[in-house]
Amino acid sequence: MIWLGLALCFSGFAALCLSMDTHHEQVFGTDAPDGRRLLLRLLGWPTLVIAVFACANALGLSVGIALWAGQLSIAAGILVLLLAYRPRLVVPLALTAPPLALLPLLFR
């Protein structure tokens, strides 16, 4: 659950950051079309919120929120470094991270 929280933070931030023209260009080479920009925002914010529940589920509400705040920082930090050095990895990682984090939960 802890890792799911981190993965969701990463994916949520990735969506939000791709909804910004500068970063969309870094990854795709063009500005984001209006429709896609809106879609990415609509995906990004709820994903960040869902991450709180993953953390709270794992550790209870009080510690969960603290953990979530830490995970937001670290997810955004990873994203910033990827954008600077390996922008092509952002989309594949954002799509695969949450399912990968769910995998261990299936095999318990």
Add this chain to the structure above:
Amino acid sequence: MKVRGFRQANAWLHNWTGLLLGWLLYAIFLTGTLCFFQNEITLWMKPEQHGSHPDAGSAERAWATLQRLAPTAEQWRIQLPGERNTAIQVNWNEPGQEKRHALTLDAASGEPLEVRETLGGQFFYRFHFQLFGIDYMWGRWIVCIATMLMLVAIVSGVIVHKKIFQEFFTFRPGKSQRAWLDAHNATAVLALPFHLMITYSGLLLFMYMLMPWGMQSVYQDDTRRFFSELFPRDPVEANPAPMQNGVPLTDLRPLLDEAERHWPRGVGSIEVRRPGTELAVIELRELGGDSLLDRGAGERLRFDGTTGEPLDIPPQADGGTAKAVYNVLTGLHLLRFAGVEMRWFFFLSGLLGTAMIATGLVLWVGKRLPKRRKSGTTPFGHRLVEVLNVGTVAGLPVAIAAYFWANRLLPLGLAQRIDWEIRCLFIAWALCLVHPLLRSYRRAWIEQLALASLLYAGLPLLNLSLPDSHLLTTLAHGQWLVAGMDLTLLALAALFGLAAWKLTRLPSSAVQNPTRKAPQEAPI
């Protein structure tokens, strides 16, 4: 007098609070970050404990050892091995003596271990809130004021940062000043919730020192009574302890089984009052509770020491909402409750904070280089900032490495061994502060970073000379507590090495005299 705009005023405030306290805050933040792994560092610095492998029978072996060594004690405490320690810590006091005897026991044999004297991670813990070498109250006041000014610097920094949302994810690596500003902004903004939480809760921990008036007006000068009411302990029974009459204690195993039925995490510690009498009481405490509200103290179970019958526990006084809030915030700062993943998240956030301060300090010099170059002179103040930057940002990690090396190399029987370890740290740091005086800014950076890299990489290698501590055995035994520290040291060595190498590759113009004007920048 020139009237400044709101943003410029904040920029001025941010520059000068950041600069004047930057070096101190860097030291506080770095040592504080290490404290998230305080116990792990202490364990790593006591290699004699690395061969101690706990199993299900460890508690009973400690029990037997105490019955042999301290049958007449008034009270025993047994700290069992947990997620963060491999050995058993026991202590007891003999009747009529204030001083407690303490021993470390091997979890596999129950025999006492000869552990080298060291303060371990505790040194960083004490240093980060009361510094060292000065009266501790002075140290606390200094740290306190620095923390308040850190809050000021954070808030003014947010105001100064024009494009906090547009540039949320922005980092443009390269040679220019821009990259440093991006890095400073990114480390600050990304970990902003963490920074605010850690500085604010840090201040709360000092609350009774900063604002004692409420406490003093109600309790006059009896602050001890205030704290005992706020954090109550169980009343000590007034009736005098009966004579030791060798009444045997009950068997521990059934009590442990009972406790483990209640607590999935298991038992953390055992306390026995008046062993060897018919009034003996055994109290078991849960291993690290996870509620922030009680600062992770965990639940307790109490048994009659001779019959093993369960006893009632006096109810804990409920402190109300204000105390709960205090406990939650300070608990977050101290990270008492946290599991290992959580520790890593906070550790990385702490490193981000340390990086924020370091990049800010480097920026201060960089921003003023073009002007210096134009005028062709280096003001004394700027040179001083350069020297302090290298000597602190790179010098403190070197000094910490020296502390670890001293822990391994100083003779075991040395008198005042603990003090000597700490002296080594400060001698190394002093040398690191002198060294940049003799070298150019850039050479000093490269040399100290390279030295840090060598020192950190050498520590895991040095461990090869110890039987139970090197990576080959710790990884084979799955002893991640010790192996994790070695691996972290190697990672740090790689990081410092990379930084040094990058600097050598950088054309010297980018460091010494930037000719290219950076694009439009926020006023930092």
